[in-house]
Amino acid sequence: MSLIFAHLPGFWALLGIPAVLLIHFLQRESRRLRITTLFLLEHIDRESVKGRRFDRLRQSIPLWLQLLAVLILTWILTEPRWTSARSVERVVLVLDHSASMEAFAKELATALRREIPPLTALVGTTEYSLIESTLTGSNLYRGTSFEEMMTALEAWSPSAGTHSAESALRIGRSLAGTDGTLVYVTDHPARELPYGSALLSVGEPLGNVGFSGLRVIGQDGGTTWQATLRNYAPTSQKRSWFLASGEERTEARPVELKPGETRTLQGQFPAGGGSLRLVLEPDRFTRDDTLHVVQPSPKEISVSRTGAATVERLVAELIASLDNVFPSAAEETPDLAFATYNPLQPEPLPKKAIVFLNQEAVPRQFFTGPVVSANDSIIADLDWQGLIARATPSVPLLEGEKVLLWQGERALILLREEGETRQLFFNFDVAASNAARLPAFVLLVNRFVNRIRDSKIGYEALNTELRQPLAITHDPSPDAAPLSLVSRQGRIAVSPHRVAYLRAPEAPGFFSVLQGERTLVNASANFADSREADFSGAAPLSTLGPISAKISESRTVPDPFRHIWLIALSATALLSWHYLSRATQPARSEPA
Amino acid sequence: MSLPLDSADLNALAARARAYAELFSLPLKERNWRGSSGDYAGTGAGSSLDFQDHRSYMPGDDPRHINWQAFARTGNYSLKLYREEVRPVVEILLDVSDSMFAEPDKATRVLELFYFAWASGEKSGASTSVILVKGDRWKPLEAGAVFSHRWQDLAAALPDTPASAVPNLSAVPLRARSLRVLISDLLYPANPEPVIRALRRGGGRAIILAPFSAAESDPDWSGNYEFVDSESGGRHDRRVDPPLLRRYTDAYRDHFGRWKAASVRAQAPLARIASAPSFEAALRFEAIPAGVLQLG
Numbered sequence: 001m002s003l004i005f006a007h008l009p010g011f012w013a014l015l016g017i018p019a020v021l022l023i024h025f026l027q028r029e030s031r032r033l034r035i036t037t038l039f040l041l042e043h044i045d046r047e048s049v050k051g052r053r054f055d056r057l058r059q060s061i062p063l064w065l066q067l068l069a070v071l072i073l074t075w076i077l078t079e080p081r082w083t084s085a086r087s088v089e090r091v092v093l094v095l096d097h098s099a100s101m102e103a104f105a106k107e108l109a110t111a112l113r114r115e116i117p118p119l120t121a122l123v124g125t126t127e128y129s130l131i132e133s134t135l136t137g138s139n140l141y142r143g144t145s146f147e148e149m150m151t152a153l154e155a156w157s158p159s160a161g162t163h164s165a166e167s168a169l170r171i172g173r174s175l176a177g178t179d180g181t182l183v184y185v186t187d188h189p190a191r192e193l194p195y196g197s198a199l200l201s202v203g204e205p206l207g208n209v210g211f212s213g214l215r216v217i218g219q220d221g222g223t224t225w226q227a228t229l230r231n232y233a234p235t236s237q238k239r240s241w242f243l244a245s246g247e248e249r250t251e252a253r254p255v256e257l258k259p260g261e262t263r264t265l266q267g268q269f270p271a272g273g274g275s276l277r278l279v280l281e282p283d284r285f286t287r288d289d290t291l292h293v294v295q296p297s298p299k300e301i302s303v304s305r306t307g308a309a310t311v312e313r314l315v316a317e318l319i320a321s322l323d324n325v326f327p328s329a330a331e332e333t334p335d336l337a338f339a340t341y342n343p344l345q346p347e348p349l350p351k352k353a354i355v356f357l358n359q360e361a362v363p364r365q366f367f368t369g370p371v372v373s374a375n376d377s378i379i380a381d382l383d384w385q386g387l388i389a390r391a392t393p394s395v396p397l398l399e400g401e402k403v404l405l406w407q408g409e410r411a412l413i414l415l416r417e418e419g420e421t422r423q424l425f426f427n428f429d430v431a432a433s434n435a436a437r438l439p440a441f442v443l444l445v446n447r448f449v450n451r452i453r454d455s456k457i458g459y460e461a462l463n464t465e466l467r468q469p470l471a472i473t474h475d476p477s478p479d480a481a482p483l484s485l486v487s488r489q490g491r492i493a494v495s496p497h498r499v500a501y502l503r504a505p506e507a508p509g510f511f512s513v514l515q516g517e518r519t520l521v522n523a524s525a526n527f528a529d530s531r532e533a534d535f536s537g538a539a540p541l542s543t544l545g546p547i548s549a550k551i552s553e554s555r556t557v558p559d560p561f562r563h564i565w566l567i568a569l570s571a572t573a574l575l576s577w578h579y580l581s582r583a584t585q586p587a588r589s590e591p592a
Numbered sequence: 593m594s595l596p597l598d599s600a601d602l603n604a605l606a607a608r609a610r611a612y613a614e615l616f617s618l619p620l621k622e623r624n625w626r627g628s629s630g631d632y633a634g635t636g637a638g639s640s641l642d643f644q645d646h647r648s649y650m651p652g653d654d655p656r657h658i659n660w661q662a663f664a665r666t667g668n669y670s671l672k673l674y675r676e677e678v679r680p681v682v683e684i685l686l687d688v689s690d691s692m693f694a695e696p697d698k699a700t701r702v703l704e705l706f707y708f709a710w711a712s713g714e715k716s717g718a719s720t721s722v723i724l725v726k727g728d729r730w731k732p733l734e735a736g737a738v739f740s741h742r743w744q745d746l747a748a749a750l751p752d753t754p755a756s757a758v759p760n761l762s763a764v765p766l767r768a769r770s771l772r773v774l775i776s777d778l779l780y781p782a783n784p785e786p787v788i789r790a791l792r793r794g795g796g797r798a799i800i801l802a803p804f805s806a807a808e809s810d811p812d813w814s815g816n817y818e819f820v821d822s823e824s825g826g827r828h829d830r831r832v833d834p835p836l837l838r839r840y841t842d843a844y845r846d847h848f849g850r851w852k853a854a855s856v857r858a859q860a861p862l863a864r865i866a867s868a869p870s871f872e873a874a875l876r877f878e879a880i881p882a883g884v885l886q887l888g
Contacts, residue, residue, distance in 0.1 A: 032818040036691035037808050038828055039756040039781045040843045041819060044836065 003080055004122045006552055010077030016070035024063045065576035072569045081122060081556035089123040089551055090180035091116065092172040093149075094165060095140070096187065097132040099466075100203070100532040101158040103285040104187050107202040107540075109150065112185070115200055115544050117146055119181060122552045129175050132156075133165035133184070159466060159506035161529040169195050179554065181547055189541040198547055203538030207233035209257060210288025211278065212530045214463055216269075216296050223269040227278050227291050231257035232534040239283075243267065245276040252281075269295050274461065275510060275524065288533050292463075292510050292524035299458040301335045301449060302328035306350070308340040308358040310431045317436070318354075318445050325449070336452050341425070343393050352422045352452055354445060357392055359429040365391040367428070369408020378415065378447045379404045382440035387412070389428035389435070401425075404444075413444070422455070424448045460521055464504040465528040472499055474515045481516025487525075602703065602741045608871070609707030610715075616875055616885045618712045618771060619799065619861075620680050645673045681767050682713035682720040685791075687759060687776030688747035689726050694822035698805040701867040701874070702775065705801050708871075709773045710738050712885075718771070725776075727753030728760035755824035758782040762790035772798040778847075779808070784854035791860060798860035799884045802851070805867045809844060813837055 005011075035041075093116070095101070101108065120126040128149045130141040137160075141152035165184060173195035176182045184193055187203025213228035231237045236259060240252040248270075257263060270276065278291040303325055305315055315338040319325055328334035337350035340358035349355055371384045384405055389412065397403075397411060405413040414425035424445070426435070435441040457473050464470070474483055476496060483494040485502065488509040494502055504525040505511050513521040527533070559565070649658060649669035657671045686706050693699040706722075713720030722733040724747050731750060737743045758780045766772060772791050778784070778800070791798040813832040820827055830836070848864065855862035863879035879885040 031815060032820060033813070034694065034820045034822050035807075035811075036694045036777065036779050036822045037840075037844065038819055038821040038826065039779070040840060040847065041828060041830060043781070044839045044843060 002083055002124070004083055004556065006079035006081050006122055006556070007077060010074060010079065013070060013074040013077050016073065017067060020063065020066045020070060024060065024066070062576045062579040065572045065579065069569055069572040069576065072565050072572065075559075076562065076565050076569065080559045081552065082559075083122055083124055083556040087124045087555045088127055089120045089125070089555060090127045090129070090176045091120060092129040092131065092176040092180060092182050094131055094133050094168050094172045094182070094184045094197070095153075095156065095158070096165060096185060097134045097137050097158045097160040098162055098186075098532050099159050099287050099527065099529065100285065100535065100538070101187050102287060103206060103208075103535070104202045104204075104538075107204070108185065109153065111200060111202045111540075111542070112150065112153070115542055116183075119544060119548050119551055121548075123555045129172070131168060131172060131175075132158075132160075133168040133186075134160045134163055135167045137168060157506070161467075162531045166194055169193065169197050172197070181551065183544065187535075187538045189539055199541060199543045201539060201541040203535065204540055205233075205538055206284050206535035207235060207237055208283055208285045208288075208533055208535050209233070209237045209239050210280065210283075210285065210533050211291040211526070212262065212288070212533065213528070214291060214293060214526060216293065216463065223295050225267055225269060225276070225278075225293050227265045227293075228262055229255065229257065229265055229280070230262045230530065230533070231260060232530075232536060234259050234536065239281045241265070241278060241280045243276055243278055245270045249279075274522070285533060285535065287508060287527040290508055291526055292508060294461045294463055294510065294522055294524045296463060297459075297461040298324045299453045299456050299460045301325045301453050301456070302332060304328045304334035304337045304350075306337055306339045308342075310358060310360075311338075311340055311356045314356075314431060314436055318442070321442060322446065322449055335456055336449060341395060343395050346395075349423060351420050353424075354448060355423055355425045356430045357395070357427055359390075359392045359432070362429065362432050363390045363392055367391050367407045367410050367412070369406075369410070371412075372406045374402065374404050374406075376402065376404060376415070378451065379413070379444060382443055384438070384440050386438055387433065387435060387440075389433040392429045392432075395425065395427055422448075422452060457520070459519055461523065462521070463524045463526065466504060466508065466525050467506055468504040468525070470502045470504060470513065470521065470523075472502055472513055472520055474499060474520060481518075483513060483515050483520075485511060485513050487511035597699075597703075597741075597744060599741050602707075602744075605700070605703050606707045606711070606739055609704060610711040612704075612708050612871060612875075613711035613715045615872065616708070616712065616880070616887060617716060618682060618709065618718075618773065619797075619883060619886050620682075620716050620718060620771060621886065646670050647673060680716070680718045681770035682709075682716075682718040682773060683766055683770045683796075684709045684713070684720065684722045684773045684775065685725050685759075685761070685764065686722060686743075686747075687726070687774070688724050688750065689753060689757065689759075690823040691756075691779050692777055692803070695805050695807060695867070697867040698777070698803055698808075701803040701865060701871070702777075704871050705775050705803060705865060707738075709775065709801070713773075723764055724750065725759045725761070725764065726750040727757030728763065729753070730760075730764045732765075753823060755821045755826055756780040757823070758787070761787055762793070764790075766794055766796055768794040768796065770794075770796045772796050774798060774800045776800070776802060777804060777808075778802050778851055784851045785858065788854050788858040788860045792858055798858075800851075800855060800860060800862040801879065801884065802848075802862060802864045803867055804864055810841065811837070813840075 125144055126146070127144055128141060128146060129139070130149055130152060131137060131139050140156055141149045143149065169182065169184060172182045182195060182197045183200050184190070184197045185200045185202065187201060189199060189201040193199055209229065209231045211227055212230040215226040217224050217226070236256060238254060238256045240254050242252045243250045255263065265278065275292070275294040278293065280289040282289045301322070301324065303319060304327065305312070318338070335352065337353040339349055339353045339355045341347070341349060341355050342358045367389050371387060373379050373382065373384060387407070389407070394410065397414070400416070400418050402415045402417070403411040403413070404415050412426070412428050414427055416423040416425060430436065454471060455473060457475055472483065474480070483496065483499055485492045485494060487505045489505060489507060502513070504523065508526050510524050512519055512523070646659065647670065649671050653671055659670050659672045662668070662670045684706065692702045710720060710722065722738055722743065724731040724733065724743065726747070729750050731746050733743050733746065737746065756779060759776065774791055788798065816829070816831045818827055818829050851862055861882050861884040863882045863884035865874045865879060866877070869877070875885060880887060
């Protein structure tokens with residue numbers, strides 16, 4: 001059992017000791033007395049005047065009683081408690097991993113140093129756990145040293161978007177146990193927290209201005225970027241911004257945004273520049289102060305046209321509507337073929353093709369019956385109700401084919417995906433129908449082309465958000481070179497079986513994905529969670545106040561003799577008063 | 593309390609002193625005195641009824657004192673001598689230093705002793721006179737100055753003295769073979785023997801009445817004090833704790849122990865008269881047993 005003091009300010013009562021001594025001597029100094037026997041006093045040696053103070057103090061009973069009373073009072077006020085060195089308190093801190101916490105790194109450290117150690121000041125051992133609030137968050141620290149925990153905190157960089165901390169709090173409660181202390185550390189105070197969590201909010205309203213959106217569009221042979229700048233503050237904000245590309249940059253331009261205003265900045269991509277940066281004058285939340293932009297470029301798709309002349313015009317229009325598509329060279333296997341199929345003269349079809357039914361004789365009859373689409377993402381949300389197609393002969397349906405669209409008993413659109421075969425088959429006379437005027441038709445073709453594009457191993461450039469999942473098509477063969485993600489933070493090797501979980505970096509910037517020396521992706525990652533950039537709801541708040549007392553009560557034992565000390569204090573006070581009153585009775589000598 | 597005092601109060605004191613003079617008296621009966629004829633036995637032969645001695649007749653002697661029976665038996669003229677009856681001389685020496693009147697009780701006791709000594713002297717028919725003494729200064733009082741209370745004006749007119757100044761009794765003119773009554777608190781740092789010797793010079797007899805207060809003999813000091821001397825006004829800072837208080841009471845007791853011893857050696861009885869009890873009780877406590885005063 002070791003002794004601890006629950007109320008350290010109680011030691012201020014010790015100031016009563018010099019006060020008592022001062023009062024004691026001041027009382028004695030102020031008495032003047034007229035006497036007739038001064039010659040006797042003068043002949044007595046003066047040792048008692050300059051003698052040892054201790055001897056003189058020892059003789060004053062009221063003085064010693066008052067000093068004893070001060071000591072007892074100090075003992076009572078400091079609230080002594082006994083604790084066992086084996087008593088352990090578990091404190092689990094769940095850190096809000098949302099990006100907005102980045103703006104309050106100093107406030108976080110200060111608040112933790114101010115609030116956390118006093119919680120367990122009366123406990124022998126404290127086990128700290130520091131975890132992130134995201135479900136996939138890491139365990140930052142677990143141990144018994146507060147300073148080591150703070151050291152681990154220095155390397156922490158919050159980057160997640162707005163999310164619920166409930167799962168992390170549940171984990172935190174299981175770590176803390178039913179008697180442990182669970183604290184959710186955030187910058188936006190929540191009204192209610194589950195699992196008996198206490199709240200420590202370290203935020204405060206900030207006047208943040210940042211980029212909230214990006215759009216790159218091709219216009220008139222050039223490429224235009226459009227960046228959205230937003231003022232989240234309730235007051236007008238002035239900033240300056242500039243554009244940087246490579247080693248060059250523009251002059252800083254001022255911009256003033258009214259409260260809550262959103263303004264779009266727009267410009268042309270510089271000639272030959274595949275990327276640029278829009279840099280805003282930094283504020284406390286820097287994550288949205290720089291916008292990294294690359295000129296988007298989807299994977300190239302080579303196409304060939306092997307079909308009949310009846311659909312040539314339609315195919316030309318479709319190819320013109322596709323991005324980054326070009327005719328395949330001779331003797332080159334195209335990525336995609338536009339082909340036709342005559343059921344009366346069947347021929348082999350390319351493995352990756354969009355196939356139209358070639359019906360030279362136009363039938364008079366139309367398909368009847370309701371139009372029903374299959375449950376497949378490639379045709380989801382497309383409206384085919386306006387389709388009018390003539391009743392042509394059908395291709396024989398093969399096993400493994402998926403019918404995307406029915407009209408009555410007739411399969412109108414088929415999807416063949418087996419092995420390397422990727423065929424979209426229009427089982428009706430497209431040229432003789434109104435399909436070309438239906439948006440669903442064009443969209444379906446685009447979706448299929450994008451599937452082909454996604455499955456191709458090739459180079460692409462794109463702009464992403466932070467931690468955005470990346471779909472990288474790569475060479476999966478065992479002999480293929482490994483993948484790596486290269487960003488400003490370094491190069492990260494990606495094992496082939498984890499490519500599906502690859503995400504854009506957590507920090508804004510440019511990055512590339514390579515397989516061996518082959519670049520697959522050049523991209524940018526930008527902060528895009530406008531909810532995290534809005535600090536109007538941030539505020540400081542702490543509900544830890546009562547917890548310290550609860551821990552003290554549960555982990556320590558109060559002084560069992562405190563009532564006796566109170567009685568002793570009263571007794572010493574009464575005795576002192578008794579001696580003082582006796583000493584201050586009127587003297588027989590008349591004072592001068 | 594300081595001089596002069598209210599006349600009404602002094603009259604009351606004097607009246608009480610005359611009453612006390614019926615109970616107590618100065619020790620005039622214990623020895624023979626010299627002086628003019630009176631009621632007390634003198635040192636020489638006189639005309640009283642007390643037989644003293646025989647001696648041969650000398651020319652010039654009063655023939656009425658010839659012892660004719662002895663002449664018939666022996667044929668020689670002889671005379672019967674009788675004790676002379678004289679009126680003794682009482683000289684009251686009143687110490688009027690400020691310490692005598694520093695406290696009301698003590699001052700009252702001083703005045704009671706003074707008026708009592710005067711009344712007792714007057715009652716016994718002695719030739720009583722008063723000399724005021726203050727340090728090395730002294731002032732004899734003319735007759736009538738006592739009960740008219742003018743004495744206190746004369747006392748107040750005496751110049752201030754240094755602290756605890758020793759009275760210079762050797763300079764005070766005293767009549768031979770008189771009874772000297774010294775009323776003083778004896779609070780001065782002096783060897784008592786020269787003082788008593790000066791008091792008894794010229795064949796006189798001396799008694800000493802020393803009034804005192806409990807504040808002097810048994811003070812209750814505790815803590816820090818600024819002591820102020822009652823005579824000189826001098827200041828003295830001192831912290832009084834029980835050991836110091838003990839040493840003070842020891843010094844006080846030793847001081848009067850020396851006076852007592854000196855008074856015994858010089859046959860000048862000394863009585864300390866406390867100021868707290870009644871005057872009668874105070875005299876009965878020490879003055880009567882010590883022979884300083886007599887009953888009746």
